[in-house]
Amino acid sequence: MWQIVEVRRAPEGEAAHLAATRATPSDLARMRQALAAIDAAVAVGGDGAEEDLAFHRSIAESTGNTVMVSTVRYLGEVLGERP
Numbered sequence: 001m002w003q004i005v006e007v008r009r010a011p012e013g014e015a016a017h018l019a020a021t022r023a024t025p026s027d028l029a030r031m032r033q034a035l036a037a038i039d040a041a042v043a044v045g046g047d048g049a050e051e052d053l054a055f056h057r058s059i060a061e062s063t064g065n066t067v068m069v070s071t072v073r074y075l076g077e078v079l080g081e082r083p
Helices: 002-022 025-043 049-061 066-080
Strands: none
Touching: 002 025, 002 049, 002 066, 025 049, 049 066
16 A cells, blocks of 8 residues: 555645646635545544545646546545555
8 A cells, every 4th residue: 555655646746736826716615625524534433535535636636637637536546446
């Protein structure tokens, strides 16, 4: 699992950078909602893993770069395959 985390760092860091400069008000609202969903999942005893992946997808979507979105989604799918 750590190998996937290491690989995710580069595109997710770039996605965050691009989203910081390109996000629209509706993108920001979607990211805030996704972040709140993590807190809500953890508050009821969940691990928030699915919500965390959704949060990272929302950041990628805010870049406006479809290749970035596909890459982050793919890495999330690989991470979801962990034993």
